[in-house]
Structures are given as C-alpha cells and as structure tokens.
Amino acid sequence: MKEYIEEVQKIIGIKFNEPKLLVTALTHSSYANQHREEEYNERFEFLGDSILQLTITEYLFLNFKDKSEGQLTKIRSLIVCENSLYEIGKSLDLGNHLRMSKGEELTGGRERVSLIADAVEALIAAIYLDKGLEYAKDYIIGAFKTIIEKAINNDIILDYKTRLQEYLQKNGEISIVYELIKFEGPPHRRKFYTKLIIDNKEISSGEGYSKKESEQDAAKIALKQMEKNNE
Numbered sequence: 001m002k003e004y005i006e007e008v009q010k011i012i013g014i015k016f017n018e019p020k021l022l023v024t025a026l027t028h029s030s031y032a033n034q035h036r037e038e039e040y041n042e043r044f045e046f047l048g049d050s051i052l053q054l055t056i057t058e059y060l061f062l063n064f065k066d067k068s069e070g071q072l073t074k075i076r077s078l079i080v081c082e083n084s085l086y087e088i089g090k091s092l093d094l095g096n097h098l099r100m101s102k103g104e105e106l107t108g109g110r111e112r113v114s115l116i117a118d119a120v121e122a123l124i125a126a127i128y129l130d131k132g133l134e135y136a137k138d139y140i141i142g143a144f145k146t147i148i149e150k151a152i153n154n155d156i157i158l159d160y161k162t163r164l165q166e167y168l169q170k171n172g173e174i175s176i177v178y179e180l181i182k183f184e185g186p187p188h189r190r191k192f193y194t195k196l197i198i199d200n201k202e203i204s205s206g207e208g209y210s211k212k213e214s215e216q217d218a219a220k221i222a223l224k225q226m227e228k229n230n231e
Contacts, residue, residue: 008097012123014139016130025126026094026119028109030101030189041122048121051128055140056080056148064152078151079144082212083159085117088143094119107189107209114210160219167223168198175199178215194218 005019008026016022024039032040056079060072067075078084089095095110098119109115128136141148161178168174177197185191194214195205204225206217 004097011092011097014127014131016126018130021126021130022123023099025122026098028098028100028104028115030104030109031099034101041119044122044125045118046125047128048123048125051124051133051136052080052121052140055137056144058137059141059148075151079147081159082113082117084144084147085120086113087147089116089120092120092123094123103189107191109209112209112213113216114213160216160223164219164223167226178218180211180214181205196222198222 001023005016005022008022009015009019025041025044027037027040029040029042031037053076056076057072060067060076064072064075095112095116098110098115100109100115124136124140127139131139165176168176175198179195179197181193181195183190183192189209191207191209192211192214193205193207194211194217196203196215196218204218204222206214206219206221208214208217
C-alpha cells in the first residue's frame, strides 16, 4: 500500500497529510464490497463536484468580465462535464490506479469514461479535505488550464451527442431520440443498450455501463458513419 500511495502522489504531484483520503478517492464501490471495506469514493464524488463547480464558476466570473451570464454558463458547461473530467483523469493515469474488483476490471472498468470522471471528482474532494479550499482551487485551475483555454476559444471537443446534434441541425430542426432497448447484469455491473432514432428511422445502437455511456456510444457510431459517407 505504501508503494501504491507514493506512486499516485508522484503522478498527481501532491503529498497528502492523510494518505487514507487519497486511497478512498481511488476506491471503487466494487472493490470495497469485495474486500468488505467501509469507505469508497461515491461520497467524495458528491463533494468534489461541488468544489469543481464553485472553482470554475468563480474563475470565469472574475477573469472574463466581458462575458454575459449565458456565455459564462455555456463555457462552464464545456469545462465541467464528463468528457473534460475523463481527459484530466486519463492525463493522470487514474484508470490504472483505481482500486476495483476483478469483475469490474474485466468488463473494461479501467477505461470507462464515467468511472475515470468520477475518480477525478473524488480526487478533488480528497485534496480539499487534506489541504483546504484554496489549495484545491489552485490545483483545479492548474489541471484544467488547457481545457479552460479551449472552452474560451470555442475549440473544445464536445461530447458525441452534442456533436451529432450540431452536425444534423445545421440545416434546421431534426428529430433525435435515444431509446433504451434493455439492460442486463447485476446492479453494480449493469450494461445498457440504446438505439438512436433520427426522424423516425433507426440509425445506430450503442452500449455502455450507464445509460449516458450507451447513448454516447450510439451517437459516436452514427457520427462516424455520416462523416465517412460524406468523405
């Protein structure tokens, strides 16, 4: 455990006063259930999300006084989203350092967008609890610097559902419906299947370990098909 903590601290660039906070932030519920541990990162995610929202909101408010409320809201939505959190998590290699059950790992947990994004929120909470709010805010702004710049310059990569919607609605409104087909598996490892219907025509289907992931997968497949057809 000592080597694990030292390795993660080196990657994220923080030495914790209470390393247990870091361990909890990177412990998935599947691991805790399997090893009968009481603490895992879901409560940390809740706290980390609030701290992240506050930090980015305050930063935008203070540094971009020429932007309207609507503009700031749109920019914040690009920064504080699952895709951005996933990008941060991947840069920190959190997927390979999450403590999860073998079953979760075998079903692709270490690459799962939602798990990595959640781990970033939990990490933010751990930093806050260990170092205080100002330290956490400084860390967030540093980690999100590139994403913030891209959002301000409207150069950020949007999620597949948003990209597909913008692609399809360039020439007017069009009906886009994501319909859950089914889900299967135990509650802690449930898999969802979604079909994408555009103007009453089924275009693609996707799968994932949350409804959101399965919808994103369906949108990604459809978008790639359309872009390929237009080459």
